[in-house]
Amino acid sequence: MSEKNLKEEHHSSYRDKLSTVSEEGKRVWVYPKKPKGRFYNYRKLVSVFLLALFFVTPFLKYKGDPIFLFNIIERKFILFGMIFWPQDFHLVVLSLITLVVFIILFTVVYGRVFCGWICPQTIFMEMVYRQVEYMIEGDFMKQKKLDKQDWDFEKAWKKSLKHIIFFIMSFVIANIFASYVLSIDKLLGLYRDGFTAHATFFIGMTIFSGVYYFIYAFFREQVCTIACPYGRLQGVFLDDKSIVVAYDYVRGEPRGKKEKGDCIACNSCVNVCPTGIDIRNGTQLECINCTACIDACDAVMDRVKKPRGLIRYDSEKGITENEHKIMNPRTIAYSVVLLILLGVVSTMLFLRTDFETTILRQRGTLFQKYGEDSYSNIYEIEFVNKSRKRHEVAIKLLEPEGKIVMMTDDIVVEKGEIGKGKFLTVLKTSELKSSRTILKFGLYSDNELVEEYKVTFVSPRKKE
Numbered sequence: 001m002s003e004k005n006l007k008e009e010h011h012s013s014y015r016d017k018l019s020t021v022s023e024e025g026k027r028v029w030v031y032p033k034k035p036k037g038r039f040y041n042y043r044k045l046v047s048v049f050l051l052a053l054f055f056v057t058p059f060l061k062y063k064g065d066p067i068f069l070f071n072i073i074e075r076k077f078i079l080f081g082m083i084f085w086p087q088d089f090h091l092v093v094l095s096l097i098t099l100v101v102f103i104i105l106f107t108v109v110y111g112r113v114f115c116g117w118i119c120p121q122t123i124f125m126e127m128v129y130r131q132v133e134y135m136i137e138g139d140f141m142k143q144k145k146l147d148k149q150d151w152d153f154e155k156a157w158k159k160s161l162k163h164i165i166f167f168i169m170s171f172v173i174a175n176i177f178a179s180y181v182l183s184i185d186k187l188l189g190l191y192r193d194g195f196t197a198h199a200t201f202f203i204g205m206t207i208f209s210g211v212y213y214f215i216y217a218f219f220r221e222q223v224c225t226i227a228c229p230y231g232r233l234q235g236v237f238l239d240d241k242s243i244v245v246a247y248d249y250v251r252g253e254p255r256g257k258k259e260k261g262d263c264i265a266c267n268s269c270v271n272v273c274p275t276g277i278d279i280r281n282g283t284q285l286e287c288i289n290c291t292a293c294i295d296a297c298d299a300v301m302d303r304v305k306k307p308r309g310l311i312r313y314d315s316e317k318g319i320t321e322n323e324h325k326i327m328n329p330r331t332i333a334y335s336v337v338l339l340i341l342l343g344v345v346s347t348m349l350f351l352r353t354d355f356e357t358t359i360l361r362q363r364g365t366l367f368q369k370y371g372e373d374s375y376s377n378i379y380e381i382e383f384v385n386k387s388r389k390r391h392e393v394a395i396k397l398l399e400p401e402g403k404i405v406m407m408t409d410d411i412v413v414e415k416g417e418i419g420k421g422k423f424l425t426v427l428k429t430s431e432l433k434s435s436r437t438i439l440k441f442g443l444y445s446d447n448e449l450v451e452e453y454k455v456t457f458v459s460p461r462k463k464e
Contacts, residue, residue, distance in 0.1 A: 065388065070180050072181065077092060115230070121215075124173065136162045167213045234285060238283065241316075246313075357381065358381070362379065373430075379425060
């Protein structure tokens with residue numbers, strides 16, 4: 001059979017329905033076989049590292065604050081120990097745009113590697129909950145048998161134990177996620193205070209724990225195929241040059257032990273798939289690129305004395321034309337945009353200061369006569385403290401010579417807070433070279449200059 005006919009036959013076998021939904025519209029439960037192989041071992045190492053990072057990070061602190069915090073309620077964010085307040089929201093937006101562009105670029109080039117290797121849903125499902133299920137109920141055949149048998153002592157204790165452990169794990173995970181929002185200290189403080197002091201919080205945590213439990217105990221792979229927008233969008237991002245987990249139909253077809261193709265139709269790739277698809281039907285939205293089918297197929301190829309790689313990381317073009325070019329006009333364009341955004345975000349982060357000052361002349365006022373030989377302007381100051389400590393701010397006039405008269409109390413600003421005040425600036429007539437004189441203020445804390453600010457002083461026109 002020619003390569004063209006092989007390609008046409010392969011594409012004609014593509015499915016037009018979800019593998020987890022029957023023709024009657026009912027849920028088809030997936031029982032994946034426990035995978036093993038080199039890629040699975042690599043995934044376990046990555047998962048252990050990420051899980052350790054997830055559970056340990058809330059306890060890591062820098063200068064008294066957690067190194068990561070996403071407090072949406074108070075609009076306070078900490079990334080790698082750097083605090084971002086509401087005044088830095090533009091940086092957060094730019095960072096999110098950069099992240100979206102990066103995800104698009106990464107998907108265009110490498111497909112859904114993120115889903116199979118890094119996504120929290122996959123890691124928790126396959127490396128935590130599924131492992132508990134394997135330990136209690138056994139591998140996929142034993143799980144099928146257990147579900148089909150009548151309710152007896154064995155089924156009752158296995159199912160009960162599994163779901164109790166599932167809920168406990170869900171409760172722990174929900175609390176760890178909460179610690180990224182509240183901080184671990186506040187979270188532990190809520191537990192020390194008890195249920196009566198924070199009933200709303202505990203009810204909320206129970207609901208969140210129930211949601212996590214439902215997802216991993218029942219909803220499972222439906223998150224990837226129904227709920228996750230990334231899976232739906234991959235069809236837009238991918239092209240025939242994207243690297244994905246792919247079946248080499250040129251080499252594998254026609255299938256069967258007595259056929260000429262390398263695929264012996266053993267269905268090992270289907271048995272291990274956590275979303276229940278047949279990778280031989282091509283790239284599908286349910287595929288999370290977890291590589292379980294690669295390991296399963298490689299093991300079979302070893303047994304039948306055929307080369308590995310019948311299922312492998314490759315592109316459609318790589319399979320049909322043996323062409324393995326990652327870069328193309330679209331990926332180059334995405335890369336350029338990404339580099340520009342990274343440059344802008346990095347520059348703004350580098351130039352970001354711990355303080356942000358705004359000094360404006362009071363609205364509705366111009367100048368006032370002050371004594372026999374001076375004029376004054378009224379100014380309002382707003383001082384944003386983005387540092388980690390409390391600051392008592394003093395204002396000094398650096399240029400030209402003059403004096404400042406505070407009209408409000410001293411400006412004391414707690415960390416992350418905004419301090420406001422009002423003051424009078426007085427200049428002698430001899431210092432006024434024009435009707436609009438530039439003033440240079442110095443903002444001091446603990447006798448240390450923290451910021452300088454320039455503003456205009458308005459005075460009468462000089463008579464010629």
